[in-house]
Amino acid sequence: MANDITQLLRQWREGDGSARDRLVAVLYPELRALADRQLRGERSNHTLQPTALVNEAYLRLSGLERMDWQDRGHFVHMAARVMRGILVDHARRRQAAKRDSGLQVTLTGVDLAAPEAGDVDALALDAALARLEQLDPDKARVVELRYFGGLTIEETAEAMASSPATVKRQWQAARAWLFAALADGGDPPDR
Template identity: 30%
Template structure:
């Protein structure tokens, strides 16, 4: 039995009320989310340095992000999760919500403190504009949106995305190129 088949079986057992399967799903989710969060923090440190604002923000710490994501997942409507793909797509949605909520909160605090730094304000505005554009994109182009989320929010490699979305690697590459292009035109 492959890992994907095992996970699908665990999800189905969990959906039918098996408490042992719930524990197995939590362990899988924790390990996967931890790996993704560590990779994202590593990429962020390489790109912006070890002392950047994103790394110092507690919501982006590996453990905090995992726990927040799990709490949101456990309180979400999970009837539609039947496979590993559904699980990862739900996790991307939850992580995106956490990051957007955090950005809004930070923006509100900065406005209240009346010490808003223009650069930070611009970054938060860009994030909120990107979130709205991504919502619109998801409605119009669901497959391409899923590929984009898995790549940039979950940090998956193209071959992993191919397996989850059951598409060829060339189609995923085209979807990612189209997604980036479409979003760039909306962000200008």
């Protein structure tokens, strides 16, 4: 299956639009589960549904004609990054419309048990993650792959060409940093 995905990515990179469509068909259940996880902590009347999030991500990904796709992990990372952007854009639109305080997401779940963190504003999370990316790009990438991409520790390690132990340490450190950053009202620590 992984070889099939890599082959479809290669064909898409070489300009085969039908390979892109076949790839999305193969990965759709995974992308749908990813979107469902992204929106699970949302209020019940949230206007953005998992299917809409996947469809919007597909539209944005399909516009990346010149992307040098490497493997499944790279594709999922990009899908997670695109979904993050969609969620942040949605929160900005809601905030601009002077409705609620924005899209709420939660940092709990994925793999490691966390203290009750409550909901976090998507814009604050995005700002904190952008700051973390400036300080430590590897930790930020781990967050994107694990939280936004839904990858396991092992899958993240493979995507980053790293060891699972290193990824687990980076994941724990990144989560602790983000919790501190978000607890300080969006003023993330320097390290």
